[in-house]
Amino acid sequence: MNWREQTGAVIPPVFLTSTFEYGNAGGFDYTRSGNPNFRNLQQTLAALEGCQHACVFASGVSAITAVVSSLKSGDVVVLEENVYGCTYRLFARVFEKFGVSAVYTDLSNPVNYAKISEHKPALVWIESPTNPMLKVLDIAAISEVARKVNAPVIVDNTFASSYLQQPVKLGATLSLLSTTKYSNGHSDVLGGAVCTDSAEWQEKMIFAQKALGLQPSPFDSWLIARGVKTEALRMERHGSNALTFAERLENTKAVRWVRYPFLPSHPQHELAKQQMRNGSGIVTADLGFTLEKTQAFLGRLKYFPKAESLGGIESLCCHPASMTHASVPREAREAVGITDGVVRFSVGIEHIDDLWRDIEEAMTAA
Numbered sequence: 001m002n003w004r005e006q007t008g009a010v011i012p013p014v015f016l017t018s019t020f021e022y023g024n025a026g027g028f029d030y031t032r033s034g035n036p037n038f039r040n041l042q043q044t045l046a047a048l049e050g051c052q053h054a055c056v057f058a059s060g061v062s063a064i065t066a067v068v069s070s071l072k073s074g075d076v077v078v079l080e081e082n083v084y085g086c087t088y089r090l091f092a093r094v095f096e097k098f099g100v101s102a103v104y105t106d107l108s109n110p111v112n113y114a115k116i117s118e119h120k121p122a123l124v125w126i127e128s129p130t131n132p133m134l135k136v137l138d139i140a141a142i143s144e145v146a147r148k149v150n151a152p153v154i155v156d157n158t159f160a161s162s163y164l165q166q167p168v169k170l171g172a173t174l175s176l177l178s179t180t181k182y183s184n185g186h187s188d189v190l191g192g193a194v195c196t197d198s199a200e201w202q203e204k205m206i207f208a209q210k211a212l213g214l215q216p217s218p219f220d221s222w223l224i225a226r227g228v229k230t231e232a233l234r235m236e237r238h239g240s241n242a243l244t245f246a247e248r249l250e251n252t253k254a255v256r257w258v259r260y261p262f263l264p265s266h267p268q269h270e271l272a273k274q275q276m277r278n279g280s281g282i283v284t285a286d287l288g289f290t291l292e293k294t295q296a297f298l299g300r301l302k303y304f305p306k307a308e309s310l311g312g313i314e315s316l317c318c319h320p321a322s323m324t325h326a327s328v329p330r331e332a333r334e335a336v337g338i339t340d341g342v343v344r345f346s347v348g349i350e351h352i353d354d355l356w357r358d359i360e361e362a363m364t365a366a
């Protein structure tokens with residue numbers, strides 16, 4: 001049945017079915033390998049990313065697993081040294097056991113593009129902006145270098161969002177999303193996706209979705225399809241809030257530095273403007289406080305609960321030294337700039353004056 005013609009429902013229903021009658025017009029058979037709610041979300045995400053295909057997964061980590069599972073023993077992957085922590089852990093603790101080796105380098109520095117030509121990797125894995133230092137990598141330039149040695153480039157596009165950056169259009173083969181973050185935007189569901197123009201890669205992703213059991217639930221897909229409708233509006237507000245927030249922080253005494261790609265003080269500001277429509281909602285700063293003072297400050301915030309994750313309409317903050325990077329030894333953490341006073345803010349869509357008053361009051365109290 002065509003649900004729209006026969007019911008007039010404006011919004012697609014949730015297809016809570018595990019199986020489909022053989023020979024149906026949609027070509028569905030079993031929800032592990034496809035469902036109308038997956039297909040609906042896949043079409044929307046592909047359109048947002050400006051590419052042909054998208055494949056949805058249960059989480060961002062499932063999407064990463066799907067891509068890496070397409071490699072074979074002996075393959076080498078060259079990765080940006082600042083990739084998402086769970087990406088690093090998956091390679092180190094799981095895929096290295098299967099003979100896939102990972103080479104890390106700072107791909108924000110063009111000198112290190114040589115690693116790509118040297119290793120001729122099966123995959124080049126980058127992220128831009130990076131977490132939590134918001135380094136910006138030149139997606140077009142890296143894709144150009146990789147093309148010469150036939151290495152596909154995958155960009156983890158989670159921090160930028162599909163609305164602000166379209167990696168496949170910039171020359172990457174794959175764009176990966178944790179749809180948990182800006183795509184859904186409401187911090188109430190986990191999801192992931194891999195987007196591409198390559199029919200061959202799409203086939204590999206659909207295979208991984210069913211063969212590894214990485215598929216999302218129809219209901220979660222429905223929720224993300226609902227969230228994604230406001231992605232453009234949310235990203236505009238995240239961006240304008242975050243820029244004002246970053247500017248005000250930069251003009252605050254004691255604050256050592258503020259990192260935000262759309263601040264002129266960002267080392268890759270020009271590149272950010274070339275490849276991104278706007279800045280997203282993430283701002284990282286060194287408040288210049290000791291560990292105790294930073295924790296006192298964070299404890300006083302009312303609008304910024306201390307929590308991992310990002311990209312929801314509500315603001316959050318994260319203290320890398322005691323949270324995401326707590327297991328990294330102090331010297332290693334400080335070598336990449338994560339001192340005790342560093343805080344990553346996920347600026348939400350609240351009124352900027354409410355957010356800023358909260359920061360000022362907590363600063364005074366601390």
Ligand SMILES: *Cc1c(COP(=O)(O)O)cnc(C)c1O
Nearest residue numbers: 059060061084158178180190191
């Ligand atoms: C959150 C995140 C992931 C993992 O996504 P989950 O949905 O939590 O599994 C991957 N990459 C980046 C950059 C992320 O922020």
